[in-house]
Amino acid sequence: MNSSTPESFPQSQAQNQPTxxxxxxxxxxxxxMLSLGGAIGTGLFLNxxxxxxxxxxxxxxxxxxxxxxxxxxVMLCLGELAVHVPDSGAFSTYATRFINPATGYMxxxxxxxxxxxxxxxxxxxxxxxxxxxxxxxxxxxxxxxFAVVIFLSNVFSTRVFAETEFFxxxxxxxxxxxxxxxxxxxxxxxxxxFMNGFQPxxxxxxxxxxxxxxxGLMPILVTMLAVNFAFSGMELIGVAAGETDNPGKTIPxxxxxxxxxxxxFFVGTIFIIAxxxxxxxxxxxxxxxxxxxxxxxxxxxADIMNFVIITALLSTANSGLYAASRMMWSLSQxxxxxxxxxxxxxxGIPLNALMFSMIGGLASLLTSVFAAETIYTHLxxxxxxxxxxxxxxxxxxxxxxxxxxxxxxxxxxxLTYRAPFFPIVPIAAFVLCFIxxxxxxxxxxxxxxxxGCLLFIAGCYASYYKWYAPA
Numbered sequence: 057m058n059s060s061t062p063e064s065f066p067q068s069q070a071q072n073q074p075t076x077x078x079x080x081x082x083x084x085x086x087x088x089m090l091s092l093g094g095a096i097g098t099g100l101f102l103n104x105x106x107x108x109x110x111x112x113x114x115x116x117x118x119x120x121x122x123x124x125x126x127x128x129x130v131m132l133c134l135g136e137l138a139v140h141v142p143d144s145g146a147f148s149t150y151a152t153r154f155i156n157p158a159t160g161y162m163x164x165x166x167x168x169x170x171x172x173x174x175x176x177x178x179x180x181x182x183x184x185x186x187x188x189x190x191x192x193x194x195x196x197x198x199x200x201x202f203a204v205v206i207f208l209s210n211v212f213s214t215r216v217f218a219e220t221e222f223f224x225x226x227x228x229x230x231x232x233x234x235x236x237x238x239x240x241x242x243x244x245x246x247x248x249x250f251m252n253g254f255q256p257x258x259x260x261x262x263x264x265x266x267x268x269x270x271x272g273l274m275p276i277l278v279t280m281l282a283v284n285f286a287f288s289g290m291e292l293i294g295v296a297a298g299e300t301d302n303p304g305k306t307i308p309x310x311x312x313x314x315x316x317x318x319x320x321f322f323v324g325t326i327f328i329i330a331x332x333x334x335x336x337x338x339x340x341x342x343x344x345x346x347x348x349x350x351x352x353x354x355x356x357x358a359d360i361m362n363f364v365i366i367t368a369l370l371s372t373a374n375s376g377l378y379a380a381s382r383m384m385w386s387l388s389q390x391x392x393x394x395x396x397x398x399x400x401x402x403x404g405i406p407l408n409a410l411m412f413s414m415i416g417g418l419a420s421l422l423t424s425v426f427a428a429e430t431i432y433t434h435l436x437x438x439x440x441x442x443x444x445x446x447x448x449x450x451x452x453x454x455x456x457x458x459x460x461x462x463x464x465x466x467x468x469x470x471l472t473y474r475a476p477f478f479p480i481v482p483i484a485a486f487v488l489c490f491i492x493x494x495x496x497x498x499x500x501x502x503x504x505x506x507x508g509c510l511l512f513i514a515g516c517y518a519s520y521y522k523w524y525a526p527a
């Protein structure tokens with residue numbers, strides 16, 4: 057073996073594929089839309105109004121810009137790992153190899169929890185929104201229907217999943233682009249800013265009317281968890297690496313393309329909303345997209361946005377079920393779950409893992425017993441915290457991977473793709489994610505989720521050392 061490529065690091069993608077392998081059928085366009093579809097959801101369409109209300113217009117733009125930087129740092133780390141070790145276990149596989157097996161086991165279950173909890177939030181929120189048209193139909197009935205649709209999207213083949221996600225994500229991307237273009241024309245006087253009796257403020261006046269940071273700097277820290285969660289979904293590129301054709305070429309292109317689009321979409325959207333609507337009028341009760349479209353006189357704005365937001369929720373659920381099932385498949389491949397979860401259908405789908413991962417989606421059916429808003433809030437706080445912890449593990453895995461690679465005789469030119477400015481990038485990514493987690497402790501509504509997640513992490517480590525650790 058070439059001395060520049062240590063034995064513990066695979067030389068090629070083919071050598072790293074297990075016999076019981078998933079199908080490599082995703083292309084760059086699928087990866088870009090997969091990451092966009094996972095990220096553009098309720099965090100932008102609904103929660104952005106609440107972030108602006110808490111931080112002020114400039115504070116919100118700053119928060120989303122910082123969130124984009126954190127996401128990009130994490131994706132740089134993930135890109136190097138995913139190109140060199142393309143595996144559908146992604147973060148779990150990297151943590152197992154480059155931190156320790158116990159942490160890899162914990163990360164797999166944590167990421168599984170992230171997305172299975174997200175399934176519950178998306179189905180619940182979509183069910184609530186459907187009552188706009190069908191108030192007499194119970195939320196849990198819509199949850200059950202959406203669960204069936206998303207399961208069918210994932211069960212046939214990876215190609216069917218990828219094409220479905222491409223279509224769902226395209227609707228969201230097109231809506232955001234239309235919003236930015238029309239809103240930009242209104243802000244800069246190229247079309248009537250407001251109709252229906254509303255008067256526009258002077259150009260950009262709303263951005264600074266109450267000062268740069270009307271509520272101080274602390275709200276920016278408190279909202280960073282919600283902002284980072286809005287960018288979550290980009291890391292799906294790493295999960296999809298094991299089913300991607302030519303990962304060395306497609307993954308770097310997908311990361312750069314997706315991140316640039318997300319920054320434009322998120323920061324551009326916040327700028328438009330904040331420039332047109334006084335931040336005191338924003339909150340979590342109504343989508344800021346609906347407010348802007350209605351005041352611009354666009355007919356049926358509420359119905360249009362209701363449809364788009366439901367599409368966004370189903371797109372995120374589609375991505376989430378895919379990610380959760382692949383984590384279970386990876387654990388089975390590592391002999392950390394029964395082999396039944398690693399079995400694939402003729403089309404290369406881990407069916408048993410897929411069915412088990414629907415647990416979070418079925419949690420949405422509890423809306424038949426408890427208030428839908430209560431279920432949604434608790435599941436959302438769990439998903440947000442666990443996602444940021446997974447990002448932290450990516451940074452640590454990348455740091456240790458590069459150190460081990462060089463220590464064992466590897467050369468930088470042997471890496472098909474490498475993150476720049478090492479070790480600054482992984483260290484900065486870890487520190488910024490950790491600070492984001494601290495912000496959760498300052499929000500009383502998230503404290504219960506924080507404690508629950510910490511107990512879950514402790515339980516994962518305890519179960520690993522009890523059942524799977526070498527004697």
